Amino acid sequence: xxxxxxxxxxxxxxxxxxxxxxxxxxxxxxxxxxxxxxxxxxxxxxxxxxxxxxxxxxxxxxxxxxxxxxxxxxxxxxxxxxxxxxxxxxxxxxxxxxxxxxxxxxxxxxxxxxxxxxxxxxxxxxxxxxxxxxxxxxxxxxxxxxxxxxxxxxxxxxxxxxxxxxxxxxxxxxxxxxxxxxxxxxxxxxxxxxxxxxxxxxxxxxxxxxxxxxxxxxxxxxxxxxxxxxxxxxxxxxxxxxxxxxxxxxxxxxxxxxxxxxxxxxxxxxxxxxxxxxxxxxxxxxxxxxxxxxxxxxxxxxxxxxxxxxxxxxxxxxxxxxxxxxxxxxxxxxxxxxxxxxxxxxxxxxxxxxxxxxxxxxxxxxxxxxxxxxxxxxxxxxxxxxxxxxxxxxxxxxxxxxxxxxxxxxxxxxxxxxxxxxxxxxxxxxxxxxxxxxxxxxxxxxxxxxxxxxxxxxxxxxxxxxxxxxxxxxxxxxxxxxxxxxxxxxxxxxxxxxxxxxxxxxxxxxxxxxxxxxxxxxxxxxxxxxx
Amino acid sequence: xxxxxxxxxxxxxxxxxxxxxxxxxxxxxxxxxxxxxxxxxxxxxxxxxxxxxxxxxxxxxxxxxxxxxxxxxxxxxxxxxxxxxxxxxxxxxxxxxxxxxxxxxxxxxxxxxxxxxxxxxxxxxxxxxxxxxxxxxx
Numbered sequence: 153x154x155x156x157x158x159x160x161x162x163x164x165x166x167x168x169x170x171x172x173x174x175x176x177x178x179x180x181x182x183x184x185x186x187x188x189x190x191x192x193x194x195x196x197x198x199x200x201x202x203x204x205x206x207x208x209x210x211x212x213x214x215x216x217x218x219x220x221x222x223x224x225x226x227x228x229x230x231x232x233x234x235x236x237x238x239x240x241x242x243x244x245x246x247x248x249x250x251x252x253x254x255x256x257x258x259x260x261x262x263x264x265x266x267x268x269x270x271x272x273x274x275x276x277x278x279x280x281x282x283x284x285x286x287x288x289x290x291x292x293x294x295x296x297x298x299x300x301x302x303x304x305x306x307x308x309x310x311x312x313x314x315x316x317x318x319x320x321x322x323x324x325x326x327x328x329x330x331x332x333x334x335x336x337x338x339x340x341x342x343x344x345x346x347x348x349x350x351x352x353x354x355x356x357x358x359x360x361x362x363x364x365x366x367x368x369x370x371x372x373x374x375x376x377x378x379x380x381x382x383x384x385x386x387x388x389x390x391x392x393x394x395x396x397x398x399x400x401x402x403x404x405x406x407x408x409x410x411x412x413x414x415x416x417x418x419x420x421x422x423x424x425x426x427x428x429x430x431x432x433x434x435x436x437x438x439x440x441x442x443x444x445x446x447x448x449x450x451x452x453x454x455x456x457x458x459x460x461x462x463x464x465x466x467x468x469x470x471x472x473x474x475x476x477x478x479x480x481x482x483x484x485x486x487x488x489x490x491x492x493x494x495x496x497x498x499x500x501x502x503x504x505x506x507x508x509x510x511x512x513x514x515x516x517x518x519x520x521x522x523x524x525x526x527x528x529x530x531x532x533x534x535x536x537x538x539x540x541x542x543x544x545x546x547x548x549x550x551x552x553x554x555x556x557x558x559x560x561x562x563x564x565x566x567x568x569x570x571x572x573x574x575x576x577x578x579x580x581x582x583x584x585x586x587x588x589x590x591x592x593x594x595x596x597x598x599x600x601x602x603x604x605x606x607x608x609x610x611x612x613x614x615x616x617x618x619x620x621x622x623x624x625x626x627x628x629x630x631x632x633x634x635x636x637x638x639x640x641x642x643x644x645x646x647x648x649x650x651x652x653x654x655x656x657x658x659x660x661x662x663x664x665x666x667x668x669x670x671x672x673x674x675x676x677x678x679x680x681x682x683x
Numbered sequence: 684x685x686x687x688x689x690x691x692x693x694x695x696x697x698x699x700x701x702x703x704x705x706x707x708x709x710x711x712x713x714x715x716x717x718x719x720x721x722x723x724x725x726x727x728x729x730x731x732x733x734x735x736x737x738x739x740x741x742x743x744x745x746x747x748x749x750x751x752x753x754x755x756x757x758x759x760x761x762x763x764x765x766x767x768x769x770x771x772x773x774x775x776x777x778x779x780x781x782x783x784x785x786x787x788x789x790x791x792x793x794x795x796x797x798x799x800x801x802x803x804x805x806x807x808x809x810x811x812x813x814x815x816x817x818x819x820x821x
Contacts, residue, residue, distance in 0.1 A: 236750075236751045256740070256742075256748035256749075256750055256754065257742050257743075257748050456751055457751075492751070494778075495752060495778070495779040496751045496752035496779075498752075498778035498779065499752045499753060499778060499779065500752075513777065513778050516776050516779075516780070516781040516782060517779060517781070519739070519781070546720070548718040548719075575719075575721075575722050576718075576719035576721065576722060576723060576724045576725075576736075576786060577718055577719060579724075579735070579736045579739055580716055580717065580718055580719065580735045580736070580739075581716075582739030582740070583716070583734065583735050583736060583737075583738045583739040584716050588716060592716065592718075615739065617739050617740050618739065618740070618748075619750075620750025620751055621750060621751050622751075623740075623750065623751070623752050623754070623779050624779065624781075628781070
């Protein structure tokens, strides 16, 4: 923890620097002291120096591959991309009405959502500090809107607490703060903190606890109009001669602790989930489409890579066209940037050293499942005043996420009816048929929203271990595996370098894919202009 | 177990709610999925573990699947001849195969390996014990 004195000393230093040398020096000083810099992203890539006609073959037209293509072509390289799917974007993917896809095992789903409704089966939110991704969105003209991570009026739900009734996030958060504050105020007043906290600070602490925890004048957390301003009312304030507002009853500390709903509060506290978060207007794939507008002419679609060879003169990649797989085709280049997920790359013969091969083989891919459900009306808004955000539950569906757009409209709406990431339930949902997944999402979801059964129309269910182009959601690094293999995975091996979220410290985030790609092409370019 | 109670509610009744358009010919409506309540699996028998975990990738008939990469078929699979290899793969994973060592007990690993080695055209009768799995974890 930073002591207040240290902060003040730094601030004094900054104002001194600012006054004497101007804001540029000030910014430099702040950056070097670790304040202003929040991201490894250093602004648009500048690849200086002549690649002298060098060619690059990029494997995969996801965000990592298309970032590399965009920047390398701009720098003067001859670029081509091989992509397994018949579209660009990879995991940057949106499902809308009319879209169909076939999962491994052969189940075909056709999305029946109404016009304008969608789900993002893969990434769905962008933290404000993912500066590289946000910069590409700005440069490529991708419009953003807020993604609501914390909605105080959404629910926290524990199937064996509160008689199974979902609780408002607002109330649980207020009660947890209030009950903890009351407890801490009590021990403070009993003198039990005398050794740890000075008398003067204890007075300030009591004030802070009353303010933060909504305590009354006796430092108790009670049902009153003060705590109601935090947790909500039993009867809302009205106008004119309407009945006066009534406070609501807090949940006891014991009930709160035993419900374990407190564990969801970190979903709003962690760096990657703090406000402001964003989503592209119209679906996450707006980003992939914007990239494809720039580099789509370089992409060969339906190309399934079968072998990656290199020697001291170049790289040769064998592939088949998935619409005519009997003929093996070849693509050649001086260099190769391979963004193929390791779940797949580990099955493809590739000429790399034993340490990179061991790294490729070491990373398992996370199970994840998302289920989109269309309902006849936006009952979560109409009946429950839930506008965007996420409800968390200990039921196997784990989350219900509400659309962060189209608020307060009549007509149909689509919920994310389940989002499972890692853990036993993700495997169990993957093992089901799409119809069974949707049925289970409905059954569990109706324990939180009883309107489900009346209002449901159709759904789609994506289980990432059954997605043909990834065989899993994202690289699932262990700390041990990362310590042993990560650097070997990211090194340039001869003429081949890997990129993607799996080659980043931000696994499963699009920012990780882009930062990995920028880092890889920066190192590759340095090597090219030197030779 | 409490998780089983939840599981039984999500059964055949619910399927009836779905419009016909989303139906799939291969669906087995009689199959009722099990749901675990935490990180670890609650399924205990080999059959149950296969149906709720393994078949997600290896498919209900164990025939595997192929996309940009592949999940191997486990039908009459000679790699199952040596039980220690199968135990090692389930516990530690390899390439696309996740490690399940932290999510399953020794008994669960033994159960699913024994199930695989005696079904889907495999007939290896030397059953693995939980003790052998414990040894393999070291």
